[in-house]
Amino acid sequence: MSAKESIHGSWSSGWAFMLAATGSAVGLGNIWKFPYITGQNGGAAFVMVYLLCVLLIGIPVMIAEITLGRRGRQSPMNTMYTLAIESGHSPLWKYLGFMGVFAGFIILSYYSVIAGWAVYYMILSSMSEFTGITAAGANAKFGNFTQDPVYLLFFHTIFMLMTMYVVSLGVRSGLEKATKFMMPALFVILLILDGYAMNTNSFDKGVGFLFQPDFSKLTWSVVLTAMGHAFFTLSLGMGAIMVYGSYMPKRASIAKASFVIAIADVLVALLAGIAIFPVVFANGLEPSSGPGLLFITLPLAFGHMPWGALFGTLFFILVTFAAWTSSISLLEPAVTWLVENHRFKRIKATFVAGLIIWVLGIFTVFSFNKWAFKFTLIGKTYENGFFNIFDILTANIMLPLGGMLIAIFAGWYMSQQASRDELEVKEWMYMTWRFLVRYISPFAILIVFLNVIGVIKL
Numbered sequence: 001m002s003a004k005e006s007i008h009g010s011w012s013s014g015w016a017f018m019l020a021a022t023g024s025a026v027g028l029g030n031i032w033k034f035p036y037i038t039g040q041n042g043g044a045a046f047v048m049v050y051l052l053c054v055l056l057i058g059i060p061v062m063i064a065e066i067t068l069g070r071r072g073r074q075s076p077m078n079t080m081y082t083l084a085i086e087s088g089h090s091p092l093w094k095y096l097g098f099m100g101v102f103a104g105f106i107i108l109s110y111y112s113v114i115a116g117w118a119v120y121y122m123i124l125s126s127m128s129e130f131t132g133i134t135a136a137g138a139n140a141k142f143g144n145f146t147q148d149p150v151y152l153l154f155f156h157t158i159f160m161l162m163t164m165y166v167v168s169l170g171v172r173s174g175l176e177k178a179t180k181f182m183m184p185a186l187f188v189i190l191l192i193l194d195g196y197a198m199n200t201n202s203f204d205k206g207v208g209f210l211f212q213p214d215f216s217k218l219t220w221s222v223v224l225t226a227m228g229h230a231f232f233t234l235s236l237g238m239g240a241i242m243v244y245g246s247y248m249p250k251r252a253s254i255a256k257a258s259f260v261i262a263i264a265d266v267l268v269a270l271l272a273g274i275a276i277f278p279v280v281f282a283n284g285l286e287p288s289s290g291p292g293l294l295f296i297t298l299p300l301a302f303g304h305m306p307w308g309a310l311f312g313t314l315f316f317i318l319v320t321f322a323a324w325t326s327s328i329s330l331l332e333p334a335v336t337w338l339v340e341n342h343r344f345k346r347i348k349a350t351f352v353a354g355l356i357i358w359v360l361g362i363f364t365v366f367s368f369n370k371w372a373f374k375f376t377l378i379g380k381t382y383e384n385g386f387f388n389i390f391d392i393l394t395a396n397i398m399l400p401l402g403g404m405l406i407a408i409f410a411g412w413y414m415s416q417q418a419s420r421d422e423l424e425v426k427e428w429m430y431m432t433w434r435f436l437v438r439y440i441s442p443f444a445i446l447i448v449f450l451n452v453i454g455v456i457k458l
C-alpha cells in the first residue's frame, strides 16, 4: 500500500479535515449561484431535484472521492494511477485526474471574477452606498460595475492573488483557524438576513417559490442543471475533495464527515435562498434575472435595515472568505501534481497554474460587457457568452462525468477490502453505500445525460 501520509502533509485532525472540506464546499455556489439558477429554473421543483441529487448521488460520490484520496495519498492523477495499478486495472484512470485539473482551471477562472464582485460590494457597503437604495438604483449600480472590464479585471486580479498566496503557503496554514469562526459567522448573518426577509410583505411568496414544487416546470435540461449543481456545490468530480481526503488522518470517519459537510452546505444554500427571494418579490424584481441576482437584491435588504452598512460589509467579507476557502481547493489538485511530477517548488507551481487561470479569467471579465454574446442550447438562452459556456462545460458536463467515473471506480474497480478498510462503517451502511455507487449514482447520471442529448426519451 502507498505511504501512510501525503508528502504534502496532513490535517492536524479529523475535525480540521471537516472544516477545510466544508470551507471548500460552502462558497459562491451556495450564496450566489444556487439562488440565481433556482430563479432561472423555475424554483421549487428544481430545488427538490437538487436535494435528491445531493442525497442519492452527491453524498455517495463524496464518500467515494474521499476514500480514493485517503487511500492514494497523492495528487488526483497519481492517486488514480496508483489505485488503478494496485487493483490490477488500466493506468489510463489517471486521466480522470487530468480532467479534474482542467475543470478546476476553468471553474476557478470565472469563480475568481465573481468573487471579485463580492470584494467590490464589500467596499461599496462599507461606504454606505446602499443606504435607502431603490430597486432601479441597485440594478444600475450592478450594471455600471459589470459594464466596466477594467474594474472586473482589477478585482479578479486581487482575488487570484489572495488564492495563490494561500495555496503557495500550503492549504493547512492559517485558513484552518480562520474557518472555525468565519463559518458560524456566515450562518448568523444569513439568519439576520432571513429575519429581514420575514418582515417584507413577500416572505410567503419567496419561501413558496423555493419549497412548493410545480413539477410541470421540470425538463431534462432543468434536471441536468440541478444535478450539476449538486456536484458543484459539494466540490465533487474534479479532485478537490480527493486531495483534501489525501491529507485526512486515518482514524477520522469519512462517512460521518461527508454527511456533516453535505448538511452544512445545503443549509447555507437554503438560508441564502430564503433571504433573497422574498426581497426579489417585494421589490418587483425578476427571479430569473441571472448572475446579478444576489448583487441586486441584497443591497436592497442592507439599504433598508438598521445597521445595514455594517451588516452588509460583514456579509460581503464573509462571502469573500467563503469563496476564498473554495478557490484554494480548486487550485490545489494542479499544484500537488506539478510538485509531484515536475519537481516544481510549491511557489512556482502555484504561480504557473495561477497565471494560466488568471488569463483564462479575462474571457469571463468580457462576458459581462464587450463580449456579452447570447446563445441558445437545448431550449435555453444564455446571455453571458464565455462565462455561461465555461459554467455549462464544467458544472453540467465535466463534474457529473468525473463523479460518475469516481463512483464506477470506487464501486466496481477498487477491491471491497480496500474500501471497507477505509470506511470502517457498519455492514448495512457499507452495503448501502456500495449499492449506491455501483448502481444508482452512475446510472442516474447516465440517464440524465442521455435524456438531455435526446438519445433516450423518458
Ligand code: PHE
Pocket: 024, 025, 026, 027, 028, 029, 030, 107, 231, 232, 233, 234, 235, 236, 238, 240, 326, 327, 329, 330
Ligand atoms: N463548492 C464550491 C462552491 O459551492 C465550488 C467548488 C467547486 C469548489 C468544485 C471546488 C471544486 O462555491
